Amino acid sequence: MSLFWRIFVMNASLLVVAAALLLSPWVTISAPVLPDEAIVVTAGVLAMLAADACLFRYGLAPLKQLSQAMARVDLLNPGARPKATTQLEMAELVHTFNAMLDRLESERATSSARVAAAQEAERRHLARELHDEVGQTLTAVLLQLKWLADRAPMELREDLHAAQETTRESLDELRRIARRLRPGVLEDLGLASALRALTADFRTAGVTVRYQLDAGLAGLAPEVELAIYRVAQEALANAARYSHADRIDLELRHQMPGVVDLMVRDNGHGLRDAAEGSGIRGMRERALLIGARFVIDATPEGGTAVRLRVPTTAGAEQ
Template sequence: MARNVSVSLFWRVCLLNGAVFVLGTLVLVLSPATISAQPLWSEVVAVSIGLLVIVVLNGLLLRSVLRPLDRLTGLMASIDLRSPGLRLDEEGSSPARPLVQGFNAMLERLEAERSASAAVALHAQEAERQRIAQELHDEVGQSLTAVLLGLKQAVGQAPPEMLEGLEEVRETARGSLEEVRRISQRLRPGVLAELGLLDSLSSLASELTARTDLRVVRGFLPGLPNLTAECELVVYRVAQEALTNVARHAEAREVHLGLTRRGGMVVLRVVDDGLGRRGATPGAGIQGMQERAQMVGGRLELRDREGGGTEVLLEVPIDPKGENGDPDPAG
């Protein structure tokens, strides 16, 4: 395709140049102007003016042909694959339209390949999280449970002077077991399959309040339609990442966690009253949220709020089955 576009532009430029020179030749032949054997200054001036007119006309015509290429180059530099759906205008790009069409087709292929790669990577990430969570639960959790049982037996048989130390060790082991369970739950949201999306989000909010002084205000619209299992997981993970970011970086006192409907989309909204992004470059967590949203045909938007704080908006499509009267598992 690139070779065809190049030949087309080549012949266009050649034809323009040829037309200009033919026109200049005809004017010279048909005009009464003549050149003496020893040119006069008036003749030199006339020929120079004619040459200047030919050069200017040729430049203007070439500019009309090549200007779309300059505009196309500038637009290409502004394309960002992390914001899919952007395309160059094909209507106003003639004679560079074949090149624009080829570039837009390339963008579509790149976005499709990037989306497929992101889906594979995220599925692999989820599988790895599941494996680690299972090992934490089965191996570390059971080992700590065995330690607790042993400590309980030791407390019952120990002399009084050792009881205080054993109780401290026992409490440390119990706290470690609870932390392992929390980590396992964060890695593998078992409550998502068992309790549904709304209760899982409520569990996230309760866990955040228990770990921090942050107040979480929940606003879930009742009777939301079904989402696919992939969309529910995306909503859960984005909410989890957004709440974690608020707890770590925002220095907020309150965060609003909401789930509503807008047309054919379910909208997750996480809003805090903290410091905002303050011009910070989005990190891997934000990029991961965006890729998750794109993987299910959704859209993620982050914006600073007036007066401080950050707002995270996620839109994911409703499962068509949820519009046919099927019961909502989240409700």
């Protein structure tokens, strides 16, 4: 029965019952109305209103459930769908809403893939520019400072050596930035070597980073390796920069056949009900691109744990 006819039948039933009671010998109306009759009529009206409210609440309950489901929709956490009911209009409305969600999630996945590809292309371009242009310029400056320091008077050599060290540190930092923008180790040596090099970069910042990488992680698709690397990179950066952690654990393991788990835990001050920033949203979008499950939560010690569960074969259980 459609929603219109359900509501019509509910109200019609109440009116028929009220009319039957008025025509019955148990309810009589005098002129003028007696106090007892006024009480009976008032009680009847209140009872009809209460019954009408209950029936409407029951009849429109699927609309409220659908409204709540709409409010919970998050395209970064896809898959949740409201269930269709037996009511005709409600079933059609739920099916239409679910079809819209399917289309939005598909379009978002496509646009996110394009944005990610554009970002990686821009990162490679910036890394080349930094390495080829700025890096070569700093190298030339370093050589010129060395040449000047070898020929300068003794009273100027200390200052020139200090300028050399500053330039050398700037060149090293520039190379680290270029490596983060374009992980050449990932392309040349694979995911495990890239993650080791990534943890080494954070050790130089005074953070203790321990890693455990399972053997036999080769064979992952390039886009999967890149997504895992970027999530690990962002998780390490967040732990060092925002959580003020001094110890970070990174694990990449085969938890079950067809599934690879990335876990990054720290001993920082945790999320503290902070709103998700662009970094966490970026990790969620990268997880969506490869069909992975992304979870971020607090550890029992008060730190933060980032987990990425990646299916490596079709039909792997997530």
